Structures are given as structure tokens and as C-alpha cells.
Amino acid sequence: MADPRKNKYPMPMQDAASRITNFSEVALGYDAETAMREASRCLGCKARPCTAGCPVGVKIPDFVKQVAAGDFGAAYRIVCADNALPAVCGRVCPQERQCEAGCVRGKSGEPVAIGQLERFVADHAERTAPRERRSGRRVAVVGSGPAGLACAGELVARGYAVTVFEALHALGGVLAYGIPSFRLPKEIVEREVAALEASGVTFVKNAIVGRSVTVDGLKAEGFEAVFLGTGAGLPIFLGIPGESAVGVFSANEYLTRINLMGAGRGESETPIFRADRVAVVGGGNVAMDAARCARRMGAEVTVVYRRSEEELPARREEVQHAKEEGIAFRFLANPVEVLTEDGQAAGLLCAEMRLGEPDASGRRAPIETDGRFVIPADCVIMALGTSPNPLLSMETEGLATDRRGRIQADEAGRTSLEGVFAGGDAVTGSATVILAMGAGKRAAAAIDESLRAKGESRGHAQS
Amino acid sequence: MGYPILEREQLNPTVIRLRIAAPLVAGRAQAGQFVILRANAASERIPLTIADHDGETVDVIFQTVGASTMALAEKNAGEEIHDIAGPLGRPTALDGLRKVAVVGGGVGCAIALPVAKALRARGADVTSVIGFRSRESVILEKLFSACSNRLFLTTDDGSAGEKGNVCLPLGRLLEAETFDAVFVVGPLVMMKYAAETTRPYGVKTVASMNPIMIDGTGMCGCCRIRVGGEVKFACVDGPDFDAHLVDFDDAMRRLKTYAAFEAAMREKHCNLYRSGN
Numbered sequence: 001m002a003d004p005r006k007n008k009y010p011m012p013m014q015d016a017a018s019r020i021t022n023f024s025e026v027a028l029g030y031d032a033e034t035a036m037r038e039a040s041r042c043l044g045c046k047a048r049p050c051t052a053g054c055p056v057g058v059k060i061p062d063f064v065k066q067v068a069a070g071d072f073g074a075a076y077r078i079v080c081a082d083n084a085l086p087a088v089c090g091r092v093c094p095q096e097r098q099c100e101a102g103c104v105r106g107k108s109g110e111p112v113a114i115g116q117l118e119r120f121v122a123d124h125a126e127r128t129a130p131r132e133r134r135s136g137r138r139v140a141v142v143g144s145g146p147a148g149l150a151c152a153g154e155l156v157a158r159g160y161a162v163t164v165f166e167a168l169h170a171l172g173g174v175l176a177y178g179i180p181s182f183r184l185p186k187e188i189v190e191r192e193v194a195a196l197e198a199s200g201v202t203f204v205k206n207a208i209v210g211r212s213v214t215v216d217g218l219k220a221e222g223f224e225a226v227f228l229g230t231g232a233g234l235p236i237f238l239g240i241p242g243e244s245a246v247g248v249f250s251a252n253e254y255l256t257r258i259n260l261m262g263a264g265r266g267e268s269e270t271p272i273f274r275a276d277r278v279a280v281v282g283g284g285n286v287a288m289d290a291a292r293c294a295r296r297m298g299a300e301v302t303v304v305y306r307r308s309e310e311e312l313p314a315r316r317e318e319v320q321h322a323k324e325e326g327i328a329f330r331f332l333a334n335p336v337e338v339l340t341e342d343g344q345a346a347g348l349l350c351a352e353m354r355l356g357e358p359d360a361s362g363r364r365a366p367i368e369t370d371g372r373f374v375i376p377a378d379c380v381i382m383a384l385g386t387s388p389n390p391l392l393s394m395e396t397e398g399l400a401t402d403r404r405g406r407i408q409a410d411e412a413g414r415t416s417l418e419g420v421f422a423g424g425d426a427v428t429g430s431a432t433v434i435l436a437m438g439a440g441k442r443a444a445a446a447i448d449e450s451l452r453a454k455g456e457s458r459g460h461a462q463s
Numbered sequence: 464m465g466y467p468i469l470e471r472e473q474l475n476p477t478v479i480r481l482r483i484a485a486p487l488v489a490g491r492a493q494a495g496q497f498v499i500l501r502a503n504a505a506s507e508r509i510p511l512t513i514a515d516h517d518g519e520t521v522d523v524i525f526q527t528v529g530a531s532t533m534a535l536a537e538k539n540a541g542e543e544i545h546d547i548a549g550p551l552g553r554p555t556a557l558d559g560l561r562k563v564a565v566v567g568g569g570v571g572c573a574i575a576l577p578v579a580k581a582l583r584a585r586g587a588d589v590t591s592v593i594g595f596r597s598r599e600s601v602i603l604e605k606l607f608s609a610c611s612n613r614l615f616l617t618t619d620d621g622s623a624g625e626k627g628n629v630c631l632p633l634g635r636l637l638e639a640e641t642f643d644a645v646f647v648v649g650p651l652v653m654m655k656y657a658a659e660t661t662r663p664y665g666v667k668t669v670a671s672m673n674p675i676m677i678d679g680t681g682m683c684g685c686c687r688i689r690v691g692g693e694v695k696f697a698c699v700d701g702p703d704f705d706a707h708l709v710d711f712d713d714a715m716r717r718l719k720t721y722a723a724f725e726a727a728m729r730e731k732h733c734n735l736y737r738s739g740n
Contacts, residue, residue, distance in 0.1 A: 167548060167678070167680045168548075168678060168680075169501060169508075169545070169546040169548070177678075177682075205546070206487065206546050206547060206548035207487055207548070208548055208549070208551065208680055211491065211549065211550055211551060211680075212487040212488060212490070212491065212548070212549065212550070213487065213490075213491070214491075231682075232682060233681050233682060234681050234682070234684055234696055234699070235683070235684035237684070237687075237694060239694075243694075244687065244689055244694070244713050244717065245716075246716055246717060246719065246720050247720075249684075249685075250683060250684035250685075252682055252683045252684055253677060253683040253684055253685040256677050256678060256682070256683050257677065260677075261507070261508070261677070262505070266505070267505040268505050269505055269506050269507050269530050269531055269534070269728060270507045270508075270677075271507075271720075271721035271724035271725065271728075272724075273720065273721070274724075343716040386682075389680065389681050389682060390681050390699050391680055391681050391699055394699070
């Protein structure tokens with residue numbers, strides 16, 4: 001008998017006043033009793049719209065049923081069969097547009113808190129040591145972000161010997177350098193990586209494929225297939241006057257300093273720009289992350305977005321958390337110039353926008369009006385998305401890219417090069433963790449299929 | 464599991480050479496490329512040009528200017544550095560150059576040297592012009608001498624070589640002879656004036672830029688500079704750029720972004736170092 005409660009059981013949170021003084025996680029997680037109650041809100045309907053909405057196809061009603069019954073280990077195994085990073089996805093997926101969007105309970109009240117339950121399961125299930133499995137057939141994965149980790153997890157489960165190459169000194173890609181710890185604690189990422197390592201995945205840090213070693217070099221070393229999950233590349237700027245002033249940053253840079261390098265905290269020797277008033281340009285999750293980091297660095301923060309609140313692409317929860325933390329939003333505003341004093345950012349001159357007809361994205365297009373106004377800011381952070389990382393395609397002959405520099409790959413991840421697959425932001429441009437994971441997982445299946453078709457290993461030595 | 468330091472050499476009171484075991488960097492390194500390294504777990508990621516390499520090791524030469532380079536300077540042979548990644552950046556374009564002037568200022572000479580060597584190895588006529596503050600800060604003179612057809616040395620105070628800066632001999636050379644290219648590397652202000660010196664002669668002039676970086680792989684956008692009115696990223700588009708198009712004033716401003724922080728860190732580091740002794 002399903003729990004008739006109309007709304008989700010509330011998530012315990014750090015209160016806004018204290019959390020802007022630290023980088024600890026905002027959402028504190030359900031306890032076992034609350035998780036079981038929330039799980040029992042699931043009607044177990046036949047249609048399973050939740051699973052249909054999940055980019056990696058987690059069997060949601062099945063795992064939720066196990067949570068309701070109190071068998072968290074069984075729930076965890078069900079989730080893991082489809083999702084290599086459940087503790088991450090439970091925290092950062094836009095559930096309201098995916099699994100929870102179609103939930104029948106949402107038709108009158110709130111959907112089942114699937115994300116919170118996934119997180120609970122990943123955090124609390126007793127993990128049985130994975131069986132280390134590796135065959136002689138070696139596959140290289142380039143990039144240890146969501147696409148690479150999902151691909152590696154799926155490949156190792158299918159019996160391949162997987163080596164993941166990471167350019168940075170830390171593993172996790174955007175999970176390490178991009179998403180702040182108050183949303184995704186770094187220990188969670190480390191634990192997921194450790195689980196992959198225990199199952200037989202080898203990780204090599206400080207290895208820049210395209211520079212330290214080439215794709216051809218990897219093949220020559222005996223890797224029978226290569227997956228490229230190189231992720232986000234160069235940040236996009238607006239191209240407006242004043243953008244090279246001191247105090248103007250890309251969100252990637254600002255977040256990398258704080259998240260990867262620990263700038264502004266503890267013993268870290270990496271500098272962070274101290275500002276009183278920060279303007280963050282953009283409306284996605286990255287903009288919210290940058291704004292909330294700047295708030296924690298002690299600044300008054302305004303998010304500047306050219307459409308209205310309704311079109312904000314960020315997860316609803318992030319917007320709500322940002323507002324609770326005292327971050328101001330200025331909608332229908334498009335920056336036209338960074339005002340400077342002595343080469344330093346001093347303000348953001350914006351054009352007032354209005355909404356016109358829906359554009360190609362289906363959202364109403366912003367149209368510039370004659371109105372102008374200034375947002376005072378000694379720091380401006382541009383969170384406008386990225387173009388794919390140029391380094392690897394530049395150095396890999398024959399790898400086809402589109403005119404925006406994205407690696408061309410089909411639905412299964414096959415690129416123009418034999419034995420080379422790709423997925424994630426490197427292929428799609430800026431997207432989400434879970435979409436990249438879906439791409440990594442599909443590519444792993446395609447790699448498996450292609451290597452099986454090629455027949456037995458050509459007898460390369462195991463490493 | 465860091466990267467062992469095999470040799471440490473003090474080149475002048477503030478400039479140090481380290482030879483580091485880093486096969487993943489050394490294997491494909493070419494002149495003009497750089498590494499990103501971190502001395503310790505809490506250190507910054509800093510870009511340093513590869514001064515020399517063989518199949519297994521790379522040399523970096525750096526000046527102690529801030530907390531991160533001070534931490535690096537305290538490392539001895541036999542110790543390890545925490546991280547090193549590379550080679551990064553595009554190699555210096557050397558094809559078709561038969562007569563080149565290589566101009567280095569201060570610790571920038573560490574970047575100029577591998578370029579001079581690579582040119583010489585290809586049979587080019589290499590004229591090196593190296594400038595320093597004073598006699599005691601002169602580095603790499605012998606090595607330049609070995610790979611240059613001619614070598615000109617300047618010091619600001621005239622305590623070694625010609626008194627003045629590198630633009631003096633460079634100007635005279637350009638007045639008398641024709642070069643295929645001039646390669647300049649050193650402090651931004653020196654590169655700016657070297658570029659102005661060569662501009663009237665229309666000779667192709669390349670500057671090696673060394674802005675603030677973090678990832679160094681084309682992700683963060685920190686190292687952007689203005690070249691011919693366009694935004695370029697030193698880590699993937701450079702580090703070499705047409706010196707006649709680089710906006711050096713903009714680069715100088717951006718290099719000072721963290722000046723206050725760096726001064727505070729330097730102070731803290733010096734105090735720690737003193738109290739530790």
C-alpha cells in the first residue's frame with residue numbers, strides 16, 4: 001500500500017546563513033526511515049515513465065521497491081547494473097526533467113524523490129567488493145569525467161582491461177574541477193573512482209592524450225579501441241569591450257581554482273580573486289555554481305540572464321538554493337560592455353531585453369531593447385558554455401569534427417576513425433553529467449560489439 | 464608516487480635548473496613547449512618551459528618569484544615533485560628558417576636556448592642576443608655560445624657584455640643584415656620593446672608568451688591574450704605568437720591579477736622559511 005503523502009519527504013539541509021560560510025554539502029541526505037517512507041510513495045506503476053526518462057535506463061521502480069522493503073544492498077545492485085556513478089547522479093542530475101518528470105505521483109502532488117533515493121542507496125548500501133575482471137583485450141579511455149568513467153565502468157564489467165588517461169592531477173573531470181563540493185563532496189567522487197579501480201580499471205593521471213601520447217601511439221601500445229571523453233574545452237566569451245580587464249573570468253577558471261585547487265581555503269597556494277560585488281553571466285548550472293562559490297568567498301552576487309526566470313536552464317533546486325543564499329537575479333539583461341577603471345572591472349553595462357517568439361531551442365527568444373543599465377561589479381564571471389577541447393582533434397589526423405570543433409560521432413559513439421569512439425561534451429557541446437554518462441555507456445557497448453566482431457585478441461601482452 | 468628530481472643546479476642567486484624524471488613528458492617534447500607542474504600537494508599549477516629533454520627526463524629552469532617557485536626551489540635532488548604534465552603548447556615553428564636572431568631576456572633565456580639549439584641542429588645560422596640585469600644574473604652563456612654562430616651579451620649595468628638592453632645589438636643587427644625571423648622571449652616589457660625594434664624592418668617576429676595558467680590544456684580560458692584584436696589562448700593556440708600583433712599592455716595588466724595575493728603568499732612563505740631555520 002503506497003504512502004498517500006502528496007509531497008516528498010523534505011530533505012534535511014544546512015541552513016542558508018551557515019552554508020554560505022562553508023563548502024560543506026548543502027543537502028544532508030535522508031535517514032533510513034525517511035528513505036523507506038519516501039520509497040513507499042512509489043505506486044510501482046506498469047508504465048515506468050521514470051525509467052523511460054533516465055538517460056542510462058536505471059530500473060527505478062525495482063530499486064525503489066527494495067528501498068521501501070529496507071534491502072538497501074539489493075537496491076544498490078539494481079542501480080549499479082545501469083549506472084556507474086549513482087552517488088553522483090543522485091546529487092547532480094536534473095531529475096525534474098528526467099526520471100521525476102513523468103512520475104504518476106507528480107500529477108497530483110510531488111513526484112517520488114527518485115534522486116534523493118538514489119543518493120541514499122549509493123551512500124548507505126553496504127558495498128560488496130567488486131570482482132576484479134580483466135581480459136587480455138585492452139581499451140583506452142581518454143578523460144576521467146562522467147563519460148569516461150561510465151564507459152570504463154561498463155567496459156570493465158564486460159571483461160575488458162581498461163586504462164583511463166587523465167590530463168589533470170586529479171580524477172573525475174568536471175566532477176573534480178567544475179561541480180563544487182557543497183553540491184558534490186569530493187569524497188563521493190573519490191569513492192566512485194576507487195570502486196572502479198577495485199573492479200580493475202587502471203587510472204593514469206597527468207597524461208595528456210594528444211600531447212604526452214597520441215591516439216595512434218595508444219593503438220601501437222596495444223589498445224584495441226580508444227574512447228574519447230575529453231569533455232568541455234575553451235570557455236565562450238561574449239566578445240564585448242572590456243572583457244580582457246582584470247577581474248573578468250570564465251566560470252571554468254573561477255570554479256577550477258576553487259574546486260580543483262582549493263583556492264581561498266586551507267593551505268592552498270592557488271590565488272582566488274577577491275571581490276565585493278560579483279556579476280555572473282548565464283543561467284545554467286555552471287552559472288549557479290559560480291555564483292554560489294563567489295557568495296561563499298564573501299561577495300554580493302548577481303546572476304545576469306538574458307531571458308526570464310522561466311527559461312533558466314539550471315536545475316530548479318540550484319536556483320532555489322542560490323536564492324536562499326541571498327544571490328540576486330537580474331533577468332532580461334544582456335551585457336554589452338564590461339566597464340573598467342584602470343584596467344580593472346568596475347561594472348557591467350547591460351541592455352534590457354524582452355521576450356519574442358520561440359526560437360530553435362523552443363524557448364522564447366530574447367530581443368534587445370534600447371534600455372540600458374549598469375550593474376556595479378568588480379568581478380564578472382562568464383558562464384556561457386564551452387566549445388569542445390581543441391587539443392585532441394588538433395593532434396589526431398583523420399578525426400572528423402564539425403564546424404564548431406565537436407568530434408563527429410554517431411549515436412553509438414563511432415567516429416570517423418576505425419576503433420576510435422567518442423561521447424560526452426566533446427561530441428555534444430556543453431550538456432549534463434548524466435547525458436555524458438549515457439554516451440559513455442552506449443560507446444562501451446559499441447566497443448564491445450566491434451571487438452567481438454573483430455574476433456579474438458591479437459595477442460597483445462597484458463599489462 | 465611523484466616525479467623524482469635527478470639534478471638541481473643553481474644557475475644564479477634566484478634561478479634554478481631541475482632535471483625531473485618524466486617519461487610521459489619527455490617522449491614527445493619539442494622546442495617551445497612547456498609543462499605544468501606542482502611542487503607539493505597544496506601548490507599552484509605553474510607553467511614552465513621545457514629547457515632541455517632526453518627520452519626520460521626534462522629540464523626546467525625557473526626564477527623564484529612567488530610562493531610556488533620558492534617551494535620548488537627548496538626541493539633537492541633525490542626528492543620528488545608532486546605532479547608534472549606535458550608537453551603542452553604548440554612547438555616553435557622552425558621550418559624553412561635559415562637565418563634567425565634568438566633574443567632572450569633574463570630567465571626567458573631558458574626558453575630561448577632550446578629554440579636556438581633546435582635551429583642550429585637544423586643547420587640554421589643562429590645569432591643569439593641575451594640580456595640580463597648584471598653580471599651575477601647571467602645564465603646559460605656557455606650553452607648559448609655553443610649553439611650560436613654569434614652571441615651578443617648585454618647587462619643593464621654594463622658589468623658584463625654591452626651596457627644596456629637587448630634592443631641595442633638587435634637594432635644594429637637588423638640595420639646591417641636581413642633575418643628570416645626574430646624569436647624573442649623574456650619579460651613582457653622587454654618583448655614589447657624588442658617587437659617595436661623589429662617592426663620597422665618588417666621582419667617576422669615571434670614572441671613566446673607566458674601568461675597565468677591553470678590547466679594548460681584548453682579548458683579554463685585563464686591564459687587568454689589579445690593578438691591582432693582577437694582573443695587567443697596561449698596554452699593551445701600558443702605559446703608563440705606574432706609579436707607585432709600581441710597586445711603587450713593588456714598582457715602586462717592581466718599578469719598582475721593576483722599581485723596582492725602573491726605578495727602576501729611570498730611574505731608568508733618567507734616567514735615560514737625563516738622560522739623553520
